[in-house]
Amino acid sequence: xxxxxxxxxxxxxxxxxxxxxxxxxxxxxxxxxxxxxxxxxxxxxxxxxxxxxxxxxxxxxxxxxxxxxxxxxxxxxxxxxxxxxxxxxxxxxxxxxxxxxxxxxxxxxxxxxxxxxxxxxxxxxxxxxxxxxxxxxxxxxxxxxxxxxxxxxxxxxxxxxxxxxxxxxxxxxxxxxxxxxxxxxxxxxxxxxxxxxxxxxxxxxxxxxxxxxxxxxxxxxxxxxxxxxxxxxxxxxxxxxxxxxxxxxxxxxxxxxxxxxxxxxxxxxxxxxxxxxxxxxxxxxxxxxxxxxxxxxxxxxxxxxxxxxxxxxxxxxxxxxxxxxxxxxxxxxxxxxxxxxxxxxxxxxxxxxxxxxxxxxxxxxxxxxxxxxxxxxxxxxxxxxxxxxxxxxxxxxxxxxxxxxxxxxxxxxxxxxxxxxxxxxxxxxx
Ligand code: URA
Numbered sequence: 454x455x456x457x458x459x460x461x462x463x464x465x466x467x468x469x470x471x472x473x474x475x476x477x478x479x480x481x482x483x484x485x486x487x488x489x490x491x492x493x494x495x496x497x498x499x500x501x502x503x504x505x506x507x508x509x510x511x512x513x514x515x516x517x518x519x520x521x522x523x524x525x526x527x528x529x530x531x532x533x534x535x536x537x538x539x540x541x542x543x544x545x546x547x548x549x550x551x552x553x554x555x556x557x558x559x560x561x562x563x564x565x566x567x568x569x570x571x572x573x574x575x576x577x578x579x580x581x582x583x584x585x586x587x588x589x590x591x592x593x594x595x596x597x598x599x600x601x602x603x604x605x606x607x608x609x610x611x612x613x614x615x616x617x618x619x620x621x622x623x624x625x626x627x628x629x630x631x632x633x634x635x636x637x638x639x640x641x642x643x644x645x646x647x648x649x650x651x652x653x654x655x656x657x658x659x660x661x662x663x664x665x666x667x668x669x670x671x672x673x674x675x676x677x678x679x680x681x682x683x684x685x686x687x688x689x690x691x692x693x694x695x696x697x698x699x700x701x702x703x704x705x706x707x708x709x710x711x712x713x714x715x716x717x718x719x720x721x722x723x724x725x726x727x728x729x730x731x732x733x734x735x736x737x738x739x740x741x742x743x744x745x746x747x748x749x750x751x752x753x754x755x756x757x758x759x760x761x762x763x764x765x766x767x768x769x770x771x772x773x774x775x776x777x778x779x780x781x782x783x784x785x786x787x788x789x790x791x792x793x794x795x796x797x798x799x800x801x802x803x804x805x806x807x808x809x810x811x812x813x814x815x816x817x818x819x820x821x822x823x824x825x826x827x828x829x830x831x832x833x834x835x836x837x838x839x840x841x842x843x844x845x846x847x848x849x850x851x852x853x854x855x856x857x858x859x860x861x862x863x864x865x866x867x868x869x870x871x872x873x874x875x876x877x878x879x880x881x882x883x
Contacts, residue, residue, distance in 0.1 A: 462496040465778040469503035479518050484520035488619045497623065498630040504786060504838045505635035514637040515686050521645035524619035524821060528595065528651040533602055536742040537564045539652035539741065540734055541643060543676070544576040545663040546803035547701035551579050551609060552715035553723075553731050555762035558738050559606030560752040565738075565800060566602055568612040568650055572812045572820070573782075573801035575664070577711065580611055581812075585778055585822035587707035589771030605764045617645040634666065640679040647684070654690040654741035656734055662699030670695070671881060677882040693776075695731060695880040700797045700832050703727040705824015707811040707846065709777040717745025726831075726877055728807070735877055780823035780846035786854045788836040792866035797832055801863030802843075805856040809847040821848050826856075833874045834867070 458550050460482050468475060483500065486492040509517065530537045538558060539739045542548055546578075555565040557823075580591045588697030591611040592603070601608045614621070627633045647655055657680055660666070661673035677693035684691025703724040705714040718724040718731060735749035740833045769818050782842035788794075806812065827844045842864070845856050 458482070458491060459501045461488070461870055462492045466499045466503060469500060472507045474510055475513055478614050480516045481523075482519050484517065484619050486522060487728035488524045488622065494626055494748060498632070498844060501623070501627055501630060501632040501635070501638060504638060505632045508639040509664040511682060512640055514691045515683055517637065518641040518645045518683050518687070521617050521619040521623075522640060522649045523617060525614040525617050525649060528566075528616075530599070530602065530651050530653070533564050533599070535562055535564045535606065535731040536654070537566060537602075537652045538656065538742050539566060539647065539650065540656045540658060540738060541647055541769065542658040543639075543666055544645070544659050545698035545702060545801040546806070547578065547703045547706040548576070548660070548698075549579075549703065549705070549711035550584060550658065550731055551584065551736060552725065553718040553727070553758070553762075554706065554711065554734055555607040555609055555733060556765055557749050557758040558720065558735050558753055559765070560757040560761045561735070561739055561744065561747045561749055563606070563742055563744065564602045565607040565740060566598065566650060566652060567607070567609040567614070568646070570612065571816075575800060575807045575812060577706070577708065577806070577812060578695055579609060581820050582708045582711045583609060583766075583771070585712055586771040586773070587710075587775040590769050593769065595602040595679060599602070599851065600767050601765070605761060605768050606811050607761055608769075609765070610769070612646060612650075616649050620730050627868050636676050636679055637801065639666065644680055644683040644687070648687045648689060654735040654738065656683050657691065657693035657739060658730075658734060659693050659695045661695055662687055662697055663699065664803050664826065665698040674880055677880070681882050691836070692737055693882040694733060694737065694740060694878050695790065695882065696878050697875050698799050699875060700729065701799050701802045701828065704808045704828045704829070705748040705825065706802055707809075707823075708820060709779070709822045710825045710827055710846065713777055716762070717811060719753065720763050723755055724785055724831075725837060729877055780821065781847070781848045782826075782850040783851075784845045785841045786841045786843045786845065786851070786860065788830070788838055788840050788866070792835070792868045794830050794832050794834050794836055794864060795867045796865040797828070797830075798863040801859050802821065802828070804859040805845065808855045808859055809852050810849065811843055822856060
């Protein structure tokens with residue numbers, strides 16, 4: 454602390470520890486002082502734990518978000534000739550929806566600036582998936598982004614270091630201090646980046662279930678409500694769908710295999726759940742920018758979404774016609790019994806894909822482009838004993854045993870033919 458600093462970090466921590474509401478001035482100061490290195494990591498860790506335990510009011514969360522936005526640059530897409538809409542998912546297993554969604558919504562006349570991240574742990578990262586396309590480049594300058602949004606309509610790229618730097622520091626700290634699972638901290642972390650990115654409309658896909666941050670519906674609904682309030686307070690038209698992540702999305706979990714599945718959706722095929730969620734989110738994005746009359750299903754059917762995909766990948770150096778990398782080794786897991794598959798646990802499949810090399814344990818680790826899991830049956834499907842249930846893919850066959858361990862107890866069968874399955878979209882919050 455310097456003479457110019459109006460507060461003492463210890464007083465701010467004690468206020469929150471004792472369940473007081475932090476003032477706007479305290480919040481502005483503590484976020485800024487942490488970014489400047491004046492508040493120490495151990496002090497911010499204590500404050501994050503006090504927030505996790507005692508919560509924040511709507512006013513505090515909104516101010517905390519504004520302070521994180523103010524720590525960096527804001528982008529401005531208001532000069533583009535089309536409206537902008539963005540989607541954010543809280544992350545899940547097999548969640549490749551951004552890949553078909555961004556070109557699809559762009560094909561409907563909306564600009565889609567999609568700043569994405571790399572994966573950590575069992576949920577995959579959009580950039581890791583796209584980097585399996587030979588030549589594709591994630592890092593674009595602001596001018597390149599703007600140019601591509603105007604010419605192609607969609608861009609998926611890495612968020613630059615200047616976007617909400619306070620969040621980058623705080624998220625890394627929360628990751629190692631057991632303070633990730635705080636609804637006000639997750640909501641402000643996500644929304645500070647989305648608001649700073651300058652999108653006109655935002656559709657949130659809040660996942661619930663074993664493969665998601667939020668394991669129960671009530672917590673997912675609360676997170677969705679908190680994020681929608683933050684967006685609305687900041688003047689961004691925001692809506693959230695709460696969607697099931699108890700089982701993986703689609704049949705492919707990994708990097709290149711998820712790109713392949715996304716291309717199938719853009720070609721008019723692909724798994725029913727991926728198509729359903731892509732269209733549901735596209736319709737929300739179009740409604741949010743005042744174009745509810747455009748039907749995105751037509752743009753999948755007429756090939757225009759595929760045209761935008763090809764232009765978007767090529768604009769970032771990717772060779773759309775090059776074969777995607779394939780894993781050197783594969784191992785088939787067969788069904789141990791016969792009946793209807795009633796459960797296929799998302800977290801277990803996500804951990805298996807991660808152990809096969811599709812994900813990373815530390816930020817600096819490389820990922821294998823070809824690694825992952827391809828599912829041959831989904832809940833509701835009939836299977837016979839000995840039939841292939843999934844194929845494990847890796848460049849390194851010694852990884853199969855640990856992946857199979859992750860899959861122990863991951864699925865159930867029932868002799869009844871009509872086992873019911875959960876709907877994909879569980880709630881809509883505005
Ligand atoms: N994703 C984020 O960007 N922040 C969080 O806090 C959690 C998930």
